[in-house]
Amino acid sequence: ETIDQYFPKIVGNLKSIRIGKPNDRGPRPLKVFFSSKEIAHKLVSDFIKNARGLPPDSRLRSVTMTRDRTPLERESIRLVYTELDNRKKNRKTDLTINYRGGFPFIVPFGHRRPDAIMLLTLHLSIQKTNKYQPATA
Secondary structure, three states, X not given: XXXXXXXXXXXXXXXXXXXXXXXXXXXXXXXXXXXXHHHHHHHHHHHHHHHHOOOOOOHHHHOOOOOOOOHHHHHHHHHHHHHHHHHHHOOOOOEEEEEEOOEEEEEEOOOOOHHHHHHHOOEEEEOOOOOEEEEOO
């Protein structure tokens, strides 16, 4: 079982680099450059779909794959994690972050229903001024 099966032959030549400094905590992330956005999107999408069907003891279960984020997306993700830290400091320890449609939401542990997520999560809206404001639920 190797990650090679997720790289279709149509990808062609790849360029890859390791990100970050070597450390004792584990392998560094690998950044892979593709010849087009379409190929990268298809590969990430197919990998995520196929990973759901892997057996629990599969070594590939520990592999994650994601696309690059825009600076605006990175900032919104950072804000959600900061909000989670603030809530945990205020003794709300039963919260976690779930991703829906590529966006992070703060939810209570174990909640998976989309309507519960919409009611119980931090919503961020990006106004035309590109400032982040918590939206009202």
